[in-house]
């Protein structure tokens with residue numbers, strides 16, 4: 150009997166739900182799945198058989214019996230395929246090879262000094278080929294690639310503008326797709342970082358969270374009810390350009406007193422260059438000075454913590470988040486910034502709004518974006534396991 154389109158669609162949806170249930174609750178039996186999602190056991194069994202055939206699910210030894218025959222338990226086969234996640238940063242390019250659960254198999258960092266799109270694209274290609282040399286034998290190989298870019302990326306994956314790279318209207322997707330297939334996702338680095346922390350890091354339990362990427366600038370990814378809030382044009386989250394001081398320092402956007410002119414890594418480095426004019430201190434140096442008890446360095450940390458708190462108090466009042474995760478470079482100074490930052494949030498935000506808000510530093514360190522980027526092609530692959538062909542990358 151020929152199935153109608155609707156029946157096929159429903160079957161596909163059910164299969165995705167069964168796969169998601171196995172991924173989230175493994176190990177579990179066919180009966181457990183049936184009870185969890187309310188599909189009858191025969192349908193669940195048939196969908197599970199297909200998932201086993203496509204090697205996304207495996208059976209393991211019997212679980213505890215509730216009286217009768219011990220049930221066979223099912224596991225998601227996280228090594229059925231792999232993905233590459235890339236974070237294009239201002240100093241370097243981080244590339245990670247992960248399995249379908251986001252576990253890192255291998256990573257590669259490449260120093261960047263020339264940001265021309267062709268050079269960066271070459272580094273991306275080399276990184277993918279290099280990482281794919283470590284690829285274990287698997288049924289699907291590399292299922293896709295995700296890339297986080299420090300700039301505006303529209304809903305068609307086009308890089309509209311990345312000021313720190315000097316990029317305007319760059320089509321990374323078009324440049325990479327002929328070689329690496331269509332499952333390539335380009336997104337703003339803070340959006341990718343937010344997804345990374347939500348799936349694998351500090352935000353796993355949170356439904357409403359703001360991830361702040363604080364490096365040279367300040368960007369954010371906002372997760373509302375478990376999903377990324379993208380805005381009308383995919384440009385949401387530019388919190389670094391919220392005005393916090395009407396006549397403050399000039400920002401690269403042309404405005405004055407943007408939050409990132411006062412609370413970013415760059416703001417800190419600019420001040421440090423004046424304090425220690427005989428050397429050019431980097432963030433790691435200032436952290437080391439502060440840990441050794443240098444009064445100037447401690448004051449710089451406290452001032453930056455305070456400026457961070459000013460902007461965070463605004464975000465707490467507007468979005469009433471459950472969790473704020475501070476990531477990227479400034480998370481390295483977490484313990485030195487946090488007292489002053491928390492004090493300012495306490496002093497400046499509305500008490501009912503901050504009551505249930507926790508502020509944390511990224512548990513994935515400076516890998517949040519690369520891991521979140523890698524998760525995007527994985528999510529796409531797993532949402533339709535029948536359709537996507539294996540796209541093996543030859544090293």
Ligand SMILES: [Zn+2]
Pocket residue numbers: 389390400401402403404407
């Ligand atoms: Zn600005």
